[in-house]
Amino acid sequence: MSGEFAQLVVDEAIFHLVPQRKRSDPVPAELKLSEAVCQLGEDVRGKIQANFRGVLTKHGRPVVEELEVKRSTVPDRIYEYLAQQRDLVDVSIDLAELLFESQKGRSPAGLLLVAAARLGGKRALLIVKLEQEGGLRAEDVLVEGKRTFDMSYFADLLMTEHNKIYKAALFCVDGVPEDGPIEGWAADKQLAGKMAQFWLQAFLGCRQKEDPKRLTQKFHEAAVDWVDKRVDDPEKSVDYLMAVLVELRSNTVTLDPTAFAADHLDLYDQDSFLAYLASKDVPTTIFDKDIARVAPRLSELQIGFASGISIVAPVKRVREDIKIDEHSDGTSTVTVKGKITSTRSHYSARKDDAPHTDGQTPGADSTA
Template identity: 50%
Template sequence: MRTDFGDLVIDRAIVHVVPQRKRADPDEPIPLSEAPCNLNDAVRTALQARLRSVLAATGREVIEDPDSRSALPDRVHSFLSGEINLVDVSVELVHLLRNSQSGVNSAGLLLVAEAHLGHQLSLLIVKLEQETGMQATETFVDGLRTFDMKYLADLLFTEKSKIHKVALFPEDGIGDERIEGWAADRQLSGKMAVFFLERFLGCRQKNEPREVTRRFHDVTTEWINSYIADPDIRINYVMATLAELQSPAPSLDPVEFAQRHLDLLHRDAFIEHLQQSELPCRTFDKDIHHLETRLNNMRVCFASGVFIVAPVDAIGDQQVLALEDQGDGTTSVTITGTVTTATAYAPPGGRRRSQSREPSHHSQVENHESAPSANE
């Protein structure tokens, strides 16, 4: 899937005011637009630029959830199939949005636009929040109610962006059973509010965060061990992978990861390997739930069958565990520390017998073997 939206073009747009849903009066009438806005070139250009940026930065691939009760996927399918026009689909969507929200969601605007993504007809849905004290100006065109887009531009293009939620569904994303597209939630740093993603859009993320995070770890370490020959570089790359996954950042951009941590000559091969492994090469939400027990330690294996399991911090500390390339395809490992115990080793699930020894004050172990493999 694409990583930018530079060819997104808005053809026509309709804006509806969405009042706050009051629990005591859920059927409060909505002042519906009956005609598209007057989009002048300046407003269209600025709006397209802002939406392209939002989708590129925080957009996530979404797919229709077959268990959802939302009618939105059917409405999107009907519009992109030519069965319903822009005005009518926008009216249905504003009611769906209102019903999916609770009393805590503030009043705002819903922009529904006929757009093109490249050559693909698309439906663009944008939830906006108005500036305090401002309201879109109601006007009439040929006797039909609409809202003045020139005034709306004042709400959109302030220093504080008021574009909060976006969804984009292209024509090539509709199928007999499901629709696919992109969604972005500016308020949750890449993740999406449940009411917006599930209740309103009737979708789920195509790349489930826990699974895609686990696969990024596995595929990246596989590439490092199969493509990188230098043992020092190999270990540095694995350590960078573990550090990136453990960082507090809520998302991970593989291209940015490659630019920050990989040598220039290795970046293209890494991205190509991700693509061949069917992993997203654009930002995804990170969830290390399946990896937590695997990120604290690194296992370094040698051709002889000898291996070392050590905390990542220890491998990065030359005074504790030092690996030195001997220049002939072998590596010297020096471990400095106090010996506390020695145990017989069995594979996971096997039985172990322990032999306690009196701790010594200082010991060093060296092993000269072929270059290590940084498999976790």
């Protein structure tokens, strides 16, 4: 599946008004459904496409249909459209009804946009929930006897600085295998990289394709491995590894490897770093960060020597208390500044240690 959202093209769009669903209301709210697609002028189409491309690029996460626990029939509707079994209007009405049923009472009223789209020239379906601050003022009109909404209103809604594209999803025909789950992308601007479960699971019937804990672990392992294998300058390797640890320890909830490379690596090292990540199946685009699996490894930095000597230092003290001088013969002098407070013996089960086969503690006297 292609992640080139710059190639996203919107051909047709239809809107439905989805009210807030309050079970306590004496008279249940009703959906306001369109019966025909909106007319899109080229200027409006271009601006709408740019808006959606930006949302998916920044917030989109790969998702896959959840087969073990089927919570929604939305994947079935997506398949029917992409397989050309049903048209856009019919499928969009089903999606509006399913969204209304899946969202909870605290979910605000909004508009569901369903668009016939193309991604890299291939058939795609775009699903977006949005809302305008200040309330909805939708006016329905008749086009050839069928109800739709005035596109001039929606153009203002989508392109004003006051609009809120809350949640979006995109599915392409490439992600609809005959013998496997549907795949696509989902985005949620409200939760800073996370995703509302009602949108992802209850409505879309999907889960994130990659577990953020696993992705973060893979990034850490690949980045450390790249520094160890591809960076020859000892001082630079410390700086790069420090940058990795600081980035992972930061309070940000997402991680963008491309931005990290641009911010922390020399220009001629950036392509090598990103290519190495890709070779280890680590995405080079933004993903959700979760350090649960790597947290114990982020507090200390270890500097190892060919002789087997290692220096372990708290990350927060490395730049202040450690100095590295590189020599022309390839060796380095590492100076540690500080007051010695303790010395102790240390045992490390190194691979080159000879095994002890007599069942005795190394160094113990074997005579009675």
